[in-house]
Amino acid sequence: MQTIIDIKDLSFSYPSKKDVLKKINIKVEKGKFTCIVGENGSGKSTLLKCIVGLNKGYTGQISIDEKVGYLPQKTEIQTNFPASIEEVVLSGTISNNINSIFYKKDDKEKASRIMKELGIYDIRKKSFIDLSGGQQQRVLIARAMCATEKTIILDEPTNGLDPKVAKQIYEMLDKLKKEKNLSILMVSHDIDRALKYTDKVIEIENGEIKYNGDTNNYLTGGDIK
Numbered sequence: 001m002q003t004i005i006d007i008k009d010l011s012f013s014y015p016s017k018k019d020v021l022k023k024i025n026i027k028v029e030k031g032k033f034t035c036i037v038g039e040n041g042s043g044k045s046t047l048l049k050c051i052v053g054l055n056k057g058y059t060g061q062i063s064i065d066e067k068v069g070y071l072p073q074k075t076e077i078q079t080n081f082p083a084s085i086e087e088v089v090l091s092g093t094i095s096n097n098i099n100s101i102f103y104k105k106d107d108k109e110k111a112s113r114i115m116k117e118l119g120i121y122d123i124r125k126k127s128f129i130d131l132s133g134g135q136q137q138r139v140l141i142a143r144a145m146c147a148t149e150k151t152i153i154l155d156e157p158t159n160g161l162d163p164k165v166a167k168q169i170y171e172m173l174d175k176l177k178k179e180k181n182l183s184i185l186m187v188s189h190d191i192d193r194a195l196k197y198t199d200k201v202i203e204i205e206n207g208e209i210k211y212n213g214d215t216n217n218y219l220t221g222g223d224i225k
Contacts, residue, residue: 002030003065004151004183005051010060012043012050020046022207024060028151031181033174035194035215038204044187045073047204048155051185066183069144069152074137074159085131085139086124089115092146107146114142114149118172134165138172145176151183158190166190170197195219 005028012021021043028034036044049055051062052070069092081088093107115121118138123131128139137157144152157173158166174197176182188194195201201218203211211218 001032003027004030005065005068005185006061006063007051008061008063010047010050010058010062012046012055012058014046020207021050021058024204024207024209026202026209026212028183028185029200030066030183031177032199033177033184033197034186034200034202035198036185036187036202036204037189037191037194038210040189042204043207044204045155048153048185048187052153066150067148068150069147071137071140071144071152071154071157073155074133081128083128084125085115085120085128086111088128088139089120089124089142089146092143111142111146114145117176118142118145132165133161134168137161137169141169141172145182149180149182151185154184154186156187156189158188158193163193166193170194173197 007024007026010021010024011019013019024047036047038044046055050058051064052068090103090107090111093103093111112121115124118141120135120138120142128136131139141152141154141157158169161169170193173184177184186194195215195218198215200213201211201215202209203218
């Protein structure tokens, strides 16, 4: 199985808090749905930020073979965008247009296709601010996929959503994984629901890996690092 993210001996500290992450070693495999779980403050979100380059000054090595799209926690997202769904989704292509301030025809076609796949095309002219929480998450996932349809990294994508809507988000992600061979790395506190769809679990406790292996084995009490 191809490894798309390879992390070796990763350690990280904030100025106000030492040893947030301690010698983390994990591999994220292509086409797999990997879920990172753990208590609040265990280092889950910090790990994602190291991977996508938002946290600097770590020690160790992070190798990424594919471009990634990133959806941060909702608390870190401006949810009062004065923009339409279409505009928000299209903005995900910006990193592909570093030499131009205009969107290309291919970008617009890609955004339209992804909006159709995620069930938001028919409402694409609506304002982002007027959407429900579940619709906003679909839009932001579509935005991440406009950056790349190979690997997306999601931080608590169902946080604050009611159980029915959360289930729909997981089912959508599972469908994308299967149909597109999309690689998904996700942090979630919603363990009971999330692990119904994931292939692999990484559990972090106090900045260290407690479990790293198959979801089924994790659910039956296995011990793999």
